[in-house]
Amino acid sequence: MYEDGERATIEVAEKMAEFLGDDFIKPIDLMKVVEKEEIEIKEIENEIFSILEEIGAFVLPTTRSPFHAIGEVIKERFIVGINERRIKEKARLVFNLSKVVEKHSVLFLESCTKKNIEGVPVIEKDELKRIDEPEKLIELILERK
Numbered sequence: 001m002y003e004d005g006e007r008a009t010i011e012v013a014e015k016m017a018e019f020l021g022d023d024f025i026k027p028i029d030l031m032k033v034v035e036k037e038e039i040e041i042k043e044i045e046n047e048i049f050s051i052l053e054e055i056g057a058f059v060l061p062t063t064r065s066p067f068h069a070i071g072e073v074i075k076e077r078f079i080v081g082i083n084e085r086r087i088k089e090k091a092r093l094v095f096n097l098s099k100v101v102e103k104h105s106v107l108f109l110e111s112c113t114k115k116n117i118e119g120v121p122v123i124e125k126d127e128l129k130r131i132d133e134p135e136k137l138i139e140l141i142l143e144r145k
Contacts, residue, residue, distance in 0.1 A: 028101075045069075045082050048108045048125065052080075056134040066093045067105075073134045078104040078141065081120070091118035106141050115144045 045068055049059045058072040059080070069080040079098050084090040091107060095118055098105035107122045115122055121144030131137050 048080075048082050048128065051125070051128050052137075055128075055131055055137055057137065066090070066097060071106075073138055076104065076138050078106050081105070081107040083108075083110055088118055091120040095119040104141055104145070119145070121145055 045061070049061065049069065052059050052071060052073075056073065060070045062069055067079045068082045071078050071080050079094055079101070081090055081094045087107070087109070094105045094107070098120075105120045107117060107120050108125065108128060109122055110125055112122050112124055121141050123140060123144075127140075128137075131140065
């Protein structure tokens with residue numbers, strides 16, 4: 001199944017655990033406080049993160065993950081992706097991950113003609129700058145799903 005190129009899913013993991021007779025599936029708390037680590041943030045990411053924080057979002061940048069940050073606005077958590085070269089592939093990955101963790105996902109791009117890529121809402125940097133309330137950000141993300 002997994003070796004045949006099937007996507008890694010909860011169902012596949014459960015079947016593997018059942019077959020192996022071991023429960024190796026562990027939940028992950030994406031908002032768990034961990035030891036502080038200095039990370040390098042690209043200029044575009046830093047600008048987007050700053051705008052989000054001005055709106056009232058909590059932003060937790062990530063490293064070594066298929067997304068750039070985890071955000072929280074008025075108890076709504078979301079997975080953040082920012083400008084990417086292979087945006088469709090990244091959008092698909094972020095969308096699948098958001099379904100597994102049952103959270104919203106959103107892509108923030110410098111500019112884009114689309115409002116949704118592969119099921120992930122897209123918000124341009126200039127649009128984000130015009131948002132002045134956290135509720136409006138959540139509304140825009142949900143509207144573009």
